[in-house]
Amino acid sequence: MTESGEPAHNIAGGEGNDEEAAGVSPASSEPGTRAEAVVDRLGELYWQTSYGSQQAFESLVRTILSQNTSDQASQPAHDALMEQFGDEALAHSLAAADRDEIAVIIQPGGLHNQKSAVIKRVAAHVLEMYGSAEAFDRYVREEGAVEVRDTLLELKGVGPKTADCVLLFAGGRDGVFPVDTHVHRIYRRLGIAPPDADHETVRTDLESDLPPEKCGYGHTTSIQFGREYCTARDPVCLEDPEACPLSDLCDRVGINGESGTVVDPAETLD
Numbered sequence: 001m002t003e004s005g006e007p008a009h010n011i012a013g014g015e016g017n018d019e020e021a022a023g024v025s026p027a028s029s030e031p032g033t034r035a036e037a038v039v040d041r042l043g044e045l046y047w048q049t050s051y052g053s054q055q056a057f058e059s060l061v062r063t064i065l066s067q068n069t070s071d072q073a074s075q076p077a078h079d080a081l082m083e084q085f086g087d088e089a090l091a092h093s094l095a096a097a098d099r100d101e102i103a104v105i106i107q108p109g110g111l112h113n114q115k116s117a118v119i120k121r122v123a124a125h126v127l128e129m130y131g132s133a134e135a136f137d138r139y140v141r142e143e144g145a146v147e148v149r150d151t152l153l154e155l156k157g158v159g160p161k162t163a164d165c166v167l168l169f170a171g172g173r174d175g176v177f178p179v180d181t182h183v184h185r186i187y188r189r190l191g192i193a194p195p196d197a198d199h200e201t202v203r204t205d206l207e208s209d210l211p212p213e214k215c216g217y218g219h220t221t222s223i224q225f226g227r228e229y230c231t232a233r234d235p236v237c238l239e240d241p242e243a244c245p246l247s248d249l250c251d252r253v254g255i256n257g258e259s260g261t262v263v264d265p266a267e268t269l270d
C-alpha cells in the first residue's frame with residue numbers, strides 16, 4: 001500500500017507514483033457532469049493521487065506486461081524482469097537479450113511469448129528512434145500529447161490503453177483517462193457512456209466530461225472500484241442496490257436484480 005492508499009501492486013499506478021494529491025478537492029465545487037460526480041465520489045472513497053514520476057520506457061514495459069492479465073499476475077513478471085535487466089541500460093539490455101530468455105522470465109504474467117517479442121521490439125525501436133531511454137522519456141514528457149500518443153500507437157503491440165498509460169504515468173499528462181476492461185464496463189453500466197460504446201468512445205466521453213486534473217486518479221480509482229464493487233460477474237448491487245457507493249449515480253445498465261442476472265450493457269440493445 002502506498003501513502004495515498006493505492007495498492008502497491010497496481011502495475012501502472014501504485015508503487016512509484018508521485019505521492020502528492022492531485023490538487024483538487026472533490027467537495028470544493030459542484031460537479032459539472034455525472035462523470036465528474038462519480039470521480040469525485042471515487043476520489044473521496046479511495047485517493048486523489050497525481051502521476052508522472054515513472055520513466056517512460058519502464059512504464060511502457062510495465063503496461064505491456066499488464067495487457068490482458070491482472071496486476072497480481074503481471075507484477076511478479078515485472079519484478080523478475082527488472083531484477084534481471086533493470087539497470088540504467090534497461091532498453092539496451094532488453095534489445096540485446098534473447099527473446100526466449102525474456103519469455104521465460106515473464107512467464108508468470110501470461111502471454112509470455114507474445115509480450116517478450118513486443119518488449120524486445122519496442123526496446124530496439126526506442127533506441128533506434130531516440131538513441132536512449134532518457135531521450136525517449138524527454139520526448140514523452142515534452143512533446144504534444146496527441147503526437148506522443150500517435151507515435152506510441154505506431155508501435156506494433158502497443159494499443160490505446162498502453163499509450164495512454166505511458167502518457168499518464170510517465171508523461172504526467174492531465175486530461176488522459178486510459179480505458180481498461182474495468183473502466184469500459186463501469187461507465188457503460190452507469191449510463192455515462194452508451195451501452196455499445198467501444199473503448200475509444202468511453203475514453204473520449206470521459207475526457208470531455210471531466211476536468212483534466214481528475215482524469216488520472218479517475219482512472220486508477222475506477223479500477224479499484226471495479227475490483228471491489230462493480231465486478232464483471234457479481235456487482236454488489238445485484239443483491240442490494242444500496243450496497244454500492246455510486247447507487248444514486250448509476251443506471252445499472254445490464255443489471256437485473258429481480259432475475260439475479262448480469263449481461264454486458266451492449267446486450268440490452270438486442
Ligand code: SF4
Nearest residue numbers: 189230235237244250
Ligand atoms: S450500482 Fe451496480 S452497476 Fe452501478 S456502479 Fe454500483 S455496482 Fe456497478
